[in-house]
Amino acid sequence: MNVAVLASHEGTTLQAILDACGGGMLDARVVIVISNNADSGAIRRARAADVAHAHLSGRTHPDAEALDRTILGAVDGVATDVILLAGYMKKLGALTLGRYAGRVFNTHPALLPKYGGKGMYGMNVHRAVLAADTPNHSPGGVRRIVHYGFPAWARNLMPQPRLFVSASFGAWPAATAARASPR
Numbered sequence: 001m002n003v004a005v006l007a008s009h010e011g012t013t014l015q016a017i018l019d020a021c022g023g024g025m026l027d028a029r030v031v032i033v034i035s036n037n038a039d040s041g042a043i044r045r046a047r048a049a050d051v052a053h054a055h056l057s058g059r060t061h062p063d064a065e066a067l068d069r070t071i072l073g074a075v076d077g078v079a080t081d082v083i084l085l086a087g088y089m090k091k092l093g094a095l096t097l098g099r100y101a102g103r104v105f106n107t108h109p110a111l112l113p114k115y116g117g118k119g120m121y122g123m124n125v126h127r128a129v130l131a132a133d134t135p136n137h138s139p140g141g142v143r144r145i146v147h148y149g150f151p152a153w154a155r156n157l158m159p160q161p162r163l164f165v166s167a168s169f170g171a172w173p174a175a176t177a178a179r180a181s182p183r
Contacts, residue, residue: 011044011086
């Protein structure tokens with residue numbers, strides 16, 4: 001399975017995916033990394049892993065439709081099967097969502113909207129979830145996969161797998177991703 005990863009910041013989730021692919025735990029290949037941040041860790045990680053990468057943003061494409069067409073062209077150009085939003089802080093355009101309907105997945109470390117919004121990205125989210133220790137966020141928090149490209153009523157019927165992550169595993173996510181257990 002060819003995976004396009006879109007990420008805005010450090011790229012720790014991307015690194016966990018790259019490690020899982022390289023270690024044979026995930027039968028997939030990251031074919032491109034796109035970031036809206038030219039200096040993101042995700043771009044550095046893609047470069048280090050010899051994965052195609054691109055900085056595509058409102059800065060490179062001030063017109064939203066042009067940006068959407070360019071993102072779509074980039075993911076189509078590498079035979080993408082699914083798109084993974086791994087800490088991507090921007091909305092995808094209608095063209096990309098339309099072409100990849102049912103094949104766009106967003107990772108988020110907690111149930112939205114409780115741990116979403118301004119400033120809630122990267123380790124800030126993980127720290128907030130770990131500190132909360134609420135019934136919906138068992139000790140160590142929850143990593144969720146949210147489906148995009150489906151009508152809202154259908155998303156509510158789809159499974160949203162949870163991985164419970166323990167703070168005792170160390171820094172998230174590289175040290176914890178392989179040890180997280182589904183519940």
